[in-house]
Amino acid sequence: MFFKLPKNVSDARNEMDTSYIAAEFDPYKISILRPGWLYTQLINNDDYLWRRWNFLEAINIDPSLAEKRKIPPIAFCLSTPHAPTMQMLEYCLALIPIYEDWDRDNRGWLYLEYFLDWLLYAFGHHSQPLPPKEPPACLGASQRLHQIFTLMPMQVWPNDYFGEILFHSRIGRKLGFHLDSNYDCARSCHDSLNQASPTDDIVLSITSSGRNLLHLSNYRLSIVAQDLDPTLLKMSLVNSYLYAPWVVSPPRLRTSSNAFVNHPVLFGVHLLPEYKNERFQKDLAEYAETISDYITNNIAATKASNLLYYRKTEFDVENWWQYAPLLKRKYKDLPTDNLDELILLGGKRR
Numbered sequence: 001m002f003f004k005l006p007k008n009v010s011d012a013r014n015e016m017d018t019s020y021i022a023a024e025f026d027p028y029k030i031s032i033l034r035p036g037w038l039y040t041q042l043i044n045n046d047d048y049l050w051r052r053w054n055f056l057e058a059i060n061i062d063p064s065l066a067e068k069r070k071i072p073p074i075a076f077c078l079s080t081p082h083a084p085t086m087q088m089l090e091y092c093l094a095l096i097p098i099y100e101d102w103d104r105d106n107r108g109w110l111y112l113e114y115f116l117d118w119l120l121y122a123f124g125h126h127s128q129p130l131p132p133k134e135p136p137a138c139l140g141a142s143q144r145l146h147q148i149f150t151l152m153p154m155q156v157w158p159n160d161y162f163g164e165i166l167f168h169s170r171i172g173r174k175l176g177f178h179l180d181s182n183y184d185c186a187r188s189c190h191d192s193l194n195q196a197s198p199t200d201d202i203v204l205s206i207t208s209s210g211r212n213l214l215h216l217s218n219y220r221l222s223i224v225a226q227d228l229d230p231t232l233l234k235m236s237l238v239n240s241y242l243y244a245p246w247v248v249s250p251p252r253l254r255t256s257s258n259a260f261v262n263h264p265v266l267f268g269v270h271l272l273p274e275y276k277n278e279r280f281q282k283d284l285a286e287y288a289e290t291i292s293d294y295i296t297n298n299i300a301a302t303k304a305s306n307l308l309y310y311r312k313t314e315f316d317v318e319n320w321w322q323y324a325p326l327l328k329r330k331y332k333d334l335p336t337d338n339l340d341e342l343i344l345l346g347g348k349r350r
Contacts (some may be wrong), residue, residue, distance in 0.1 A: 001254055002144035002170070004075075004293055005244065006049070006050070008048055008049055009049050009050070009156060012048070012049060012152075012156045013092025013156055013157070016152070016153065016156055022159060025095070025143070025144050025147040025148055026147065027140070027318060028146065029114045029143070030137050030143060031143065033121075033122070033131065033142065033146060033283070034337070035121060035128070035130075036122070036123065037122055038119075038122035038123055039122075039123050040150060041151055042123060042151060042155075042241065042242070044153055045151065045155045046155060046245075049155055049156065050072055050074055050155070050158075050228075050243075051072050052074070052244070052245050052246075053059065053245045054073065054242070055069070055072050055212050055245050056245045056249060056251055059221070059251050060251055060252055061259070061331075062164065063251070063252060064200055066197070066199050066221055066251065067197070067199060071198055071217070071221065073217060073218045074158050074172065074214070074218060074243055075157050075158075076159060076160075076182055076186065076215065076219070076243075077159045077182065078212060079158075081159040081161055081164050082157035082159065083154075083155070084153065085153040085154055085157055085161065086161060086164065087161075088148070088149070088150055089161055089165060091146055091148060092115065092144075092148050092234065093111055093151050094187075095141070095144040095145065095148060096111045096114060096115065096138050096141045096144070096145070097135070097137060097141075098133070098137055098138060098139065098140075099105060099137055100137075102342060103169045103170050103171065104170075105169065105170075106174075107135070107277065108171045109171050109231065110135045110171060110308070111138070112162075112166065112169075112171075113231050113234065114132055114134065114135055114138070116139065116143070116162070116231065116234040116235060116237075116238055117134055117234065118141075118142060118145055119238050119241075119242075120234060120237060120238065123238075123241045125241075125248070126238060127234075127237075137331060143319050144279040150154055154269055155242060155243075156240070158214075158243050160182070160209055160210065160211040160214060160239060162177050162209060162235045162238065162239070163180070163208070163209030163210070163211050163235065163239075165191075165234075166177040166179075166209065178208070179208070179209065179211065180211060180212070182211065182215070185212050185214075185215040186215050187336065188214045189212075189216055189218065189219055189221075193216070193219040193220065194219065196219060196220070198219065198220055200220065200222070201220075201222040201223075202216060202220045202222070202223055202224070203224045203225070204216075204223070204224070204225035204226070205225075205226065206225075206226070206227055206231055207225040207226065207227040207232065207233065207236045208227065208236075209232055209235045209236065209239070209240075210232075210235055210236030210239040211234060211238075211239075211242060211249055212246055213225060213239065213240060213243055214243050215315055216242075217244035217246065218225055218329065219242075221246050221248075221251055222246070222250065222251075223244070223247050225247075227350060274307060291338065298308050317329065
């Protein structure tokens with residue numbers, strides 16, 4: 001569950017200058033930003049720090065290395081995120097609107113989604129072939145982000161930063177956004193997947209901000225996930241570009257007994273330009289049905305372990321009302337079957 005920190009990462013943390021927090025932008029400086037302009041820097045940083053993109057390239061050349069080599073682990077910060085990096089990201093969000101606080105009202109969701117779209121365009125994701133449209137009263141937001149945003153700290157101190165920002169923001173609290181702790185995610189992944197083969201598929205019925213995907217990436221190379229909220233999908237894509245490249249670019253694994261290895265990753269389908277195509281919708285529906293059947297067939301195997309894991313918590317089937325007064329008021333009329341389904345979803349509210 002706890003991984004040794006690579007020497008290069010340790011050196012980078014000791015040498016990292018936090019002056020990027022107080023950086024100021026020049027309103028007269030204009031830069032031309034092309035699709036994927038940040039991708040090369042992302043790869044170079046990772047090649048020095050964690051070498052995950054390098055590992056993905058190696059197993060694409062020789063799939064047998066997936067079994068022979070160990071996945072380069074990332075030691076995600078299990079406590080609070082790196083404070084200077086959080087300040088930098090919050091400062092970036094604050095610079096998007098000109099006349100108001102980004103988290104003042106429901107429009108904060110637009111600013112957060114714009115920031116995610118801007119990053120996907122910078123990484124060269126196919127859902128953003130053109131620069132994202134700036135929200136109202138945010139003229140010049142792209143240039144301000146280009147001057148202030150710093151990629152390196154997010155890779156030196158890996159964490160689910162956007163999930164933390166949404167969880168602590170007004171819009172997140174208003175929507176009841178739920179976020180598991182990094183420690184719980186790391187512990188559950190280690191206990192259940194530590195001895196598993198890295199080429200076996202794992203299917204998530206909900207991805208949220210992508211935090212579980214990050215911890216799963218230390219153990220599996222084939223991860224399939226889906227979510228109904230496009231903003232959370234974008235959040236997961238950004239996290240995957242930073243820390244789990246085999247989620248955004250599934251490796252070509254030849255040796256696997258499961259059905260999903262050669263399929264495209266499902267999450268992110270709402271972002272595809274060809275989503276309105278009828279043939280694509282039909283293929284997508286068949287693929288979603290296959291995943292649903294896979295999850296349904298494996299419920300019996302996972303139910304017992306999940307029930308034991310959530311015992312004496314707010315998701316305890318028998319005594320859940322003793323540990324969560326808020327859930328008691330909200331779910332007191334739910335039948336047991338629905339509560340079991342809630343538990344199988346990892347305790348996340350619908």
